[in-house]
Amino acid sequence: MSSTEIPGSKFVITTPIYYVNDVPHVGHAYATLNADAVARWHRLLGDDVFFLTGTDEHGLKIQRAAEDGGLEPLEHATRTSERFASTWKMLNISNDDFIRTTEPRHHQAVQALLQKAYDNGYIYADTYEGDYCVPCEAYYVEDDLVDGNCPIHKRPVEHMVEDNYFFKLSAFTDQLTAWLEGSDAEGGDTDGSGSGRNSIRPTGYRNEALGIVRQGLDDVSITRTSISWGVPVPWDTDHVFYVWYDALINYATALGFGADEERFDEWWPAVHHILGKDILRFHGVYWPAMLMAAGIEPLPELHVHGFLLLGGEKMSKTGGLTAITPEELVGDFGVDGFRYAMLRNHSFGPDSDFSYEGIVEAFNTDLANTYGNLVSRVATVVGKKCGGVGPAPAADASLSAAAATAYAEAATAWDSVQPSAALDATWRLLRETNEYLAEMEPWKMDPGPEVDAVMGNALEVIRIASIMASPAIPEAVEVAWKRIGLDGLVSEQRLPAAAGWGGYPGGLDVAIGDPMFPRFKPSA
């Protein structure tokens, strides 16, 4: 997002809607956690946030999977959809809505949006004939086939002839190029004056989308007659929309498209999509073109992340993606431990290595040793030297400058959807505080103003850093908040004011509690 966001403004963030063909795994969790953390940060800024996630439930794959299991498609979809919903609940995901593409509101919105595109002349009827792979739900040309089989599934394709409706994607080449080139990157909206919304970030992915457009866009088939498990085409009910073109529209559905235009118009300009690089083509090319065809502006901002790798390979290829579940990791590290490790260990954008050891390291180093231990040692010293009452920070503390720097860096990072960088800045502040304590050695001082100033400063950092860390570890920071005697909730704090030095009032009871994050020792 650009720096044009002003406090109190609308902010919409979405995850992809997950296909119910697959059960929730760490890859889904990764995308959803990033969106959640960004949503939480914007709530702290006082923005009016709408955070959307959900499930994608149509298509032949689902229809057949349901049949195989002896279920109705909706029943099958509901079961998996509920697993996603419960996984997000377990991970403390703060979504404001959970959309299912099988809901009436979505069917309505899909029909309304594509009817507009149809009315605008961007959808036409034609016949499609070709070799179709059912699991892929895609046609293949002969060159793509391997020994007559689908190159992905290694199984025979089925020859099919279909009357399809086509979307005139080719008509949007210039507009898409303009959108992609006109955004951000070098020399875009650098002054924050307003007009500049970015198209796709990080910019490498923007270039990739540009490359797709430059390679030439063919019109795409967007309907099927061979199946019934989908959204009916309003002007020709023998057809249903192909699952992707129905799925993308969920983002519009949830904001009231076709049902509550006032609400839609109010929220739509603030949309930010989180997505993985594998679906860049759909979000960075097809979706914007569909919006153009329906006359919807402006286009959303896209934030594209890479893959979690296992031993250098995509987790879904190694089988590692489903071998280790979010439930297991939460069992070992707690909700916040898992959340923190996922956000801290993987910079948003590039592919990055996922490992259990990496989670252990993030948990022990950052949560147990740096943050948790700081809270413990400060509480103990306040107990011994300040009678258990937390003093106010000193006005001229050296730490105040460090806190201001850390906040500025973290704010910038959160604003550009870089949770790992934001947490890095936050933890640097905590480490500086540990250094500060080692230097001041308050435990050697006699009770008095000097000790009070040192401990007040340390408490103040705990207060500020807890707010800054809250998008990642929302439960733990509330514990720390209460322990240092503060009222209310971290989530009720409003930035940037709450990050200002001097917010810890002093005179509060500081409690010595159990370690917040007991060091994790891998069981033998």
Added chain:
RNA sequence: GGCGACGUAGCUCAGUUGGUGAGAGCGCUCGACUCAUAAUCGAGAGGUCGACAGUUCAAAUCUGUCCGUCGCUACCA
């Protein structure tokens, strides 16, 4: 095949528009401290920034070639 990404200390990674002696965390060695969750703090060892060539007063940072790894190529984050 086409398009793209990546290759920086043992490990995982940062390194805006090319410019002070190349960084962080972890791990390792040594030391300090003992308020704290065997934690914390300090010092140190360790890299010809994949290779080669080029542009430049100056390149990890730009260009080209090559090597290696990986991804996408109509639908698994």
